[in-house]
Amino acid sequence: MTHLLLGINHLTLSTTDLDRLLAYYTELLGATLAFERAATPSDPRFAVIDVGGNDHLMVVETADPPITGLDPLGQAGWGLRVGTYAQLCEARERSLGAGWPVGEIETLPAQWTMTAHDPDGRPVDVRAHRPRTTTPLPPTRRRLTSGPPPVTSRHPARHPSPAAPG
Numbered sequence: 001m002t003h004l005l006l007g008i009n010h011l012t013l014s015t016t017d018l019d020r021l022l023a024y025y026t027e028l029l030g031a032t033l034a035f036e037r038a039a040t041p042s043d044p045r046f047a048v049i050d051v052g053g054n055d056h057l058m059v060v061e062t063a064d065p066p067i068t069g070l071d072p073l074g075q076a077g078w079g080l081r082v083g084t085y086a087q088l089c090e091a092r093e094r095s096l097g098a099g100w101p102v103g104e105i106e107t108l109p110a111q112w113t114m115t116a117h118d119p120d121g122r123p124v125d126v127r128a129h130r131p132r133t134t135t136p137l138p139p140t141r142r143r144l145t146s147g148p149p150p151v152t153s154r155h156p157a158r159h160p161s162p163a164a165p166g
Helices: 018-028 085-097
Strands: 010-015 032-037 046-052 055-061 079-082 111-117 123-129
Touching: 010 018, 018 032, 018 046, 018 055, 079 085, 085 111, 085 123
Parallel strands: 010 055, 079 123
Antiparallel strands: 032 046, 046 055, 111 123
């Protein structure tokens, strides 16, 4: 059977303050506003943000506050990707500098991750994939902050590049 899917086209977020959320994702994290549409009598105001790699966030302004809880695994339930560990560190520093909550960077077998909270309080994982090598690490997750116990992984772990922590 032919593989038809190429990826996720978009993810829709709701917010009570579209301008504030657009500023967070574009000005703070570097996404690009693809387009914005004013409210009509039948539809709310919304915008589409290009987060790279043909991936988009559709942000819809609503009267009701968004759901900001964690997924059933206690995680954000969705995430964004940056290209390198250095860019992940930069995203963290920008978030902290702007006063937004963000966790420590964790090292997973195949990537580095942190959980930030957008202006609505919604958690979002921001991740950078680790370089692949042929030397596997033990299949455990190292957590750099307090929280849930480490999660084991069945996927082979990879060593990071020399410029980033292991």
